[in-house]
Amino acid sequence: MLHRGTKFVHAAILALAGVLAFFGVKNAEEWGVLGQSATVWVTDAANVQGYQVSNTVIAIARAHGVAVAREIPDLLHPESRRHLYLMPGDPESSPAFLAEGFPSFSRDMRTDVHPIDEIANRDPRGFYYVFGSPQEALVLHDAFTSLGLTSKVALSPGLFQIIKYVGSGVLSQAFLAILLAAVVTIGSCVLLNARSYGVLRLHGISFFGIFARDIRKLLMFWLVAAGLVVATALTFLWIYNGLERLSLFALIACGIWLSLALPAIAAHAIALKLTFRTSIVRAVKGELAVRWAMACGYMVRLPAVLLTLSVGLSCVHAGQEVLNRAADRRVFAQLGNAVTVKLSGSFAREAEGEITTAVGRWVRRADKAGQIILVHPSLIHQRVPQARSALIVNQTFIAKQGVMNPTGHLYQLRPQGKENLQLIVPQALASHTSSILAAVREELSATDKAGARIEAETLPAKTGQMVFTYGATRSIGQGSSVVEDPVLVVVPNGSTIVSDGAYTASVTHDEVIFTDPQDVLHELNDPQLRGVVLALSPVAEKSAVEYRRVILELRLSAVTLALALAVLFMAAIGVSIVHTRKNAQAVFVKHISGWRFLAIYRVMFGAELLLLTLPLIWTTWQKWDVSHQVAAYTAAGLPPPPRLQAPEVWETLLAAEVAGTGLLMIFTALAVFHRRIVHEGAAVA
Known part of the structure; x- marks a missing residue:
């Protein structure tokens, strides 16, 4: 049986x-449209019109019997909705696709299907999916080239990939x-x-x-x-x-x-x-066969220990993310209809300068009009470690946050026309003001040669203030959007201190928030901007989506951690059963001879201590490796990248807890089987 x-x-x-x-x-499916065999990416349209591209797609699809679709995210709800402009290879199936929609597995991402001729007046740059043989993508690419388009062909990754x-x-x-x-x-x-x-x-x-x-x-x-x-x-x-x-x-x-x-x-x-x-x-x-059984038991126990540590770290990180996202969600909800802007990456390298200038000038105008909140994480903490966090912000940010001076009064918006910086330094860092100012000028001069000559007004800030960064600090590896006592580099709204390229880069990293989406929609009347702006992402909706995602991750991590601990415990029971069965007589003799419990199983405990030191060795090695890499960057005169972060103290403590839990499991299992051996031995005697 x-x-x-x-x-x-x-x-x-x-x-x-x-x-x-x-x-x-x-x-x-939420990551991307499934089912396509290849993608044709159009990066430059030259003077080709949208209707010419639509007609070409229709002709290729009908002639070769393949479906071709262009994906465009929803303008107002890109996190939960997308549009496919489709031309089926079989004309008879077109009404069915348009009536029944694209098959969607997930409830959280809606895919609307439209006939491809609906985008005949839109900029043709973007992604075109081929549903059929990958060879047909080359045919579509050649047809686009003959029109004068610049495009690339890429095979779609497999489903398992x-x-x-x-x-x-x-x-x-x-x-x-x-x-x-x-x-x-x-x-x-x-x-x-x-x-x-x-x-x-x-x-x-x-x-x-x-x-x-x-x-x-x-x-x-x-x-x-x-x-x-x-x-x-x-x-x-x-x-x-x-x-x-x-x-x-x-x-x-x-x-x-x-x-x-x-x-x-x-x-x-x-x-x-x-x-x-x-x-x-x-x-x-x-x-x-004791030796073989013990060897197999420890072959499983070793990966179980490492898996438990890995899952435990993920579970704690997920818990921190849930707390952080919950706080973000409450603040973003207060912004109402505020949005960030998603820019298209479908343009040729030769046009990058022109697009950067157009987007930068538009955002500068919006900044001068007080329509945006700008917050960019500064990296001056790599040059001045005492300044643990620093932000480059505009005056609208200061007005929204309510930053206080040492007397408790709020800093107010300055009159338009002043081009000098305001450097707001917490009182606790007052002795490092000159070093901080030098680091700020050095950072600004990296994008603008005039940055080193910028005049700055230094102001004190009340110690102990918490500042919300609108999620901008996540791009440099900080999980929380709330920072304590940051150095604030305040740039006048629309100032030339911020270059067009810097404005555009901030938009791509969600560091620019438009407080009213109508301001963006009004600017989309400009044909050049209409071809670059893909969608407006409501910050409240995006925050809610992220919150649901991390909640799900936390639940899955908690279940996985419980399963990993169960594996660790079952492996402990297995090796304990094998060891006590093999040595039952010797264990009983030692017990009645007065041996202590730890002395009887000293070999087992020695092996467990050796095994369970691996998590501690792993975290210690990580710390050494990170510090070695940071020292190498420092010796070369370069700031270390944000990804180089040594394990925190709690991670080392978690490794110690995993080791202690594993040792407690083996101790408990051996104690139970030892008690059984003693009772059975006494009954026989």
Whole structure:
């Protein structure tokens, strides 16, 4: 008979494969349009009109029987809606596509389908997806070239590549945790069933005969369990999305199931082979090949420790992100309809200067009119470490934030016309003002040679003030949007201190917030800007989407952490069972001879201490590596990049907690089995 635990694991694998497939396909579809074989990226339209491109697409699609679509994000809600302007290869299917829409798996991203001739008057630059043979993308590229367009062809990544990319974080950790749990549980169940396998050997059944017998029983169980799982999945998907992209979901689920089931079957075979390492007489008694069993146990325990540390770090980071995003969401909600602007990257390198100038001048006009909040994270803390955070902001930012001087009064907007900087330095950093000012001038001169000669007025700020950065500090690796006692470099609204290129770069990094979307929509009457501005992203909506995302990540991380801890505990139980079974008589003799518990199991505890120091070694090595790289940048006279961040103290403490938890698990397991040995030995005596 198969152990009940083995059946439970295989049923869990079927169900969890469906869960992972659901999140994988959902994230992949929100990442981009699925199903295309190649993309043609038009970067320069020259003097070609939109209707010429639309006619060319229609002709190619009909002549070659492929569907071609251009994706354009929704102008006002790009986080949750996109538009596909489609020309199906089969003209008869066009009404069905337009009436029924593009099949969408996720509820969180809506895809609207339109006929491609609706964009005949739009700028033709952008991405064109080819649904069909990748060779047809070359035909479309050649047709575009003959029109005078500049374009590039790129093969679309495969579905599994996309899922690997979007699931590279918590989903991959969940997959590894499930895999380890399946291997450990099935291996343990087979070893616990060693006596039954010994009886089968006594009846002359070979290893292959027993293994084939187990697989036959598993096949029968799979049919029943798969039927229940499939029925549950179909019911859920019918309610969730009307069974859209069912075949795609089924393909991914089967792939994940095979990736989990095959190692589980391999673990079954290896554990079964271990029961054949002992003689039949010993096997009937339930004895095992101790050395092999212990080696296998620690081969699983080692990755379980590292996985627990990794998942624990992810879980804590996710918890911090939830707190940070919750605070962001409340502040962004107060901004009402404020938006950031998404710019198109579909332009030739030769046109980059012209577009940068056009966007920069537009944003400067908006800044001078008081229509934007500008906040750019400064990197002067790399030159002046005492200034832990610094922001380059406009006067509108100061008015919105309410920054106070040491007497508690708010700084007011200055009259228009003054071009000098205001450097607001917290009182605690007053002694470093000259160094901070020099660092600010050096940073500004990197983009404008006149930056080193800019006049600056230095003002004090009350210590202990919290300033909201509108999410700008995330681009330099800071998780929180709230900073304490930052140095504020205040630039007059619309000042020439900020170059056109700097304004454009700030727009691309979401460092410019337009308080009224109508101001942006009015400027889109300019044909040049209309071809560059893709969408307006409401900051409140974007913050809500991010909040939902991190909440989901936290929940998945918490479940994965629980699973990783369960694997660690099961591995501890496994090695404890094997060790105490092998040495039961010696343990009892030492116990009645007065040996202490730690002395009896000193070899086990020594091995565990060696194993569990790995998380501490890993965090210590990371600290050393980061400090070594920072020293190399400093020696070269360069500021270190933001990504070089050594593990914080809490990360080291978490590594110590993982080590302590693993040691406590092995201590508890050995204590339970030691107590059983003593009671059984006393009863026999």
